[in-house]
Amino acid sequence: MKKSSAAASWRAHPERKIGNAKTYAGSTKIYYVLLKVIAAGICVCVLSALGWGQERAPVRGRGGSTAGRGLPSKDPKTPKGVYATSHGVVKSITKGLLTIGMDDEHEMKFRITRKTKFVAQDKDGSREMKASSVESGQPVAVDAETALDGSFEAVRVVLEPANAK
Numbered sequence: 001m002k003k004s005s006a007a008a009s010w011r012a013h014p015e016r017k018i019g020n021a022k023t024y025a026g027s028t029k030i031y032y033v034l035l036k037v038i039a040a041g042i043c044v045c046v047l048s049a050l051g052w053g054q055e056r057a058p059v060r061g062r063g064g065s066t067a068g069r070g071l072p073s074k075d076p077k078t079p080k081g082v083y084a085t086s087h088g089v090v091k092s093i094t095k096g097l098l099t100i101g102m103d104d105e106h107e108m109k110f111r112i113t114r115k116t117k118f119v120a121q122d123k124d125g126s127r128e129m130k131a132s133s134v135e136s137g138q139p140v141a142v143d144a145e146t147a148l149d150g151s152f153e154a155v156r157v158v159l160e161p162a163n164a165k
Contacts, residue, residue: 083143083155090138093131098154100140110144110154120159134159 086108088100098110118134119126134140134157143156 081145081155083145086142086144087160088140088142090134090136090140092136093134095131098134098142098157100142108142108152110142110152110157111147112154116154117156118159119156122161126158129159131157138162 086100086102088102088108091099091101091107093099093112096112098112099107100110101107112131116131118129118131120129120133139160139162141158141160142154143158144152144154147153
């Protein structure tokens, strides 16, 4: 009988005897490849399910909008939207700039635009007023939005009663 190389023996004899067990050449390799494919498939399924669960659901307000703005104001003159409110005392006011003192060391500057509304608040309610009637030293609450350049634009300036704080 003629001896052949190991590679030729695999092709010539697909059945090999190892100990008492019979195996086919390449069956263990196919088994490992199949095992890796199944493991990769399971990982893809699990990771895609986890990623899908991370999606954030939209917040819906009362009117069905997705802005999440909460309850609408009863005053029709109130600007629509969510704005940061700053409380302080008027230090100075010009045609285009309102400066309020937050405390002894801090102050904020707000641009006044044609959209800025000035409102006087008292025990009877609120009424609109002109910017020229605002004086230095009056306590105010300023609803503002951030402009594209990073400055603050006053949307609404509410003059608070002097005894309120």
